[in-house]
Amino acid sequence: MSAEELGVIRLSLQVALAVVALSFLPGLLLGRLLARWGSRWRALVQGVVMLPLVLPPVVTGYLLLHLVGRSSPIGRAWYALTGEHIAYTQGACVLAAAVVGFPLLVESVRIAMLGVDPRLEQVSRSLGRGPLDTFVRITLPLALPGVLAGCVLSFARALGEFGATIVLAGNIEGETRQIPLAVHTLLNVPGSEAAVVRLTAISVFFSLVALLGAFWFLRRGERRLASG
């Protein structure tokens, strides 16, 4: 395997880890909110959160570009603050993959939280534990397998992200070119079939491991809730 290919793989893993780190807390809070919120606005919020799952990723990338691109208010404010642009950077890779994978995380968290008997939380409150304490001691541990499964899914989705990334982050070698972009590029380069096969194999391997991991967490979660 060439140094270039190793670089591509390393970049892909870095971006995917950063995606999980960036979206974990918002995903946790939003999943929790959507699981227990009784308001009629819930459906709308849920729809907006789920949108990237059904939108063509290229469209998501295009919308993100308008939101954080150089001429957008957010892009300009970021530039004024840090002296750097968001679009066409590794940060843009993380942002694109985080947005596209976010629905998977939120939905996993939401379903995991729905599986926690709210009466357990009520008992916890009546025993003198406040809302945050109850969340940390009861809700989160019981929902943890589902939450972790959501993290693994969003990690795997980030590894596979192509459409939104190519629009928002481009295909810059050594900067934003990850496994899917590298495979796409190599397909147009004569004589690089071996490299394509290697990257494809790596891609299948990572995805499979991630999915098996997610299923393992989910099975554990079912067992944990069933034993209560």
Add this chain to the structure above:
Amino acid sequence: MIRIQTRYRRRAFSLEVDSASEGPVLGIFGRSGSGKTTLLHILAGLIRPDEVLLEVQGELLARRPGGRWSAPEQRRLALVPQDPLLFPHLSIRANLTFAPGAAEELESPRGQRLIEILRLGALLERSPSALSGGERQRVALGRAWLARPRMLLCDEPAASLDPELSREVLALFLEAKRELGLPMVFVTHRAAELLALADDCLVLEQGKVIAQGTPLEVLAKPKAVGVAQLVGVDNLLRLEVESHDEAGGVTLMGLGEGLRLATPLCAHPVGTSRQVGLYAEDLILCRERPAATSARNALPARITSTDPIGHEIVVTLQLGREQVRARITPSAASELGLSGGQEVVVLIKTTACHHLSG
């Protein structure tokens, strides 16, 4: 000790309660859907009604409108739910010491005595899934107790257990009440639990209080037809243990005027007095003494009154120096030709006599 006034509406259901009790145990009685659990959740602060005034041991916990509202965790009113609802990811020890300060309480002499009463010592390191239903309910009671609450809020803690276990759990509540003296609000739909445990009670029907007072007043002399239909007409007698017949499997208890009631063999010492519960439908009335019967008790009694309540006739009898009530159908009453002053024989199976602790 506890004072609650509230008005709460939710869709078609409305709850209206105005009650005060000196306790220490306030029973809330009613069939399912009568609003018992809703009332308990209002006490716990899990439901926020528009109108509520709640005072526990002289402290104002909620007044709306008027602004005062304590969150559930500030009220120190610990729930003992119907399903024990142990935290499934925590060991029994971690469940018991879940509340703030409960770990120290567990180590104190009082906490150790509680563990002894509830027989939790051997269970501490186990997981909730390894416990039986009765054991889980014991842990739930211990967990609430160790939170050092002002009061326990018990939501039919024995209802989901089979009859034998439910009696056992009830006995534990009684022992805990006697020895550790913590006030409780105790929700139940079983008259026997109310009689055994509660000092005061209120009867809920469709969100309204239809009777309140001591359990004896409310259950033994139900003024309202609704209460009578709800509770059945039951008898609670305080009788003296006269002798034990171990071979015969009976304990004889004095009814006065030389009459004795054969009850299931118990371990209470001779000379002590004990409560015996008798369901009114378990009393059989005969005009004459039958030649031979499996019922160990065939006792002469005199009818003092017959009252139609709902579709049934409640017959009040003088049995020795005790008053008991029997519930029979109108057809049985007319066939027997019952009337006030008449002498009859009452048949009672030994197993229909229930020893109640307390």
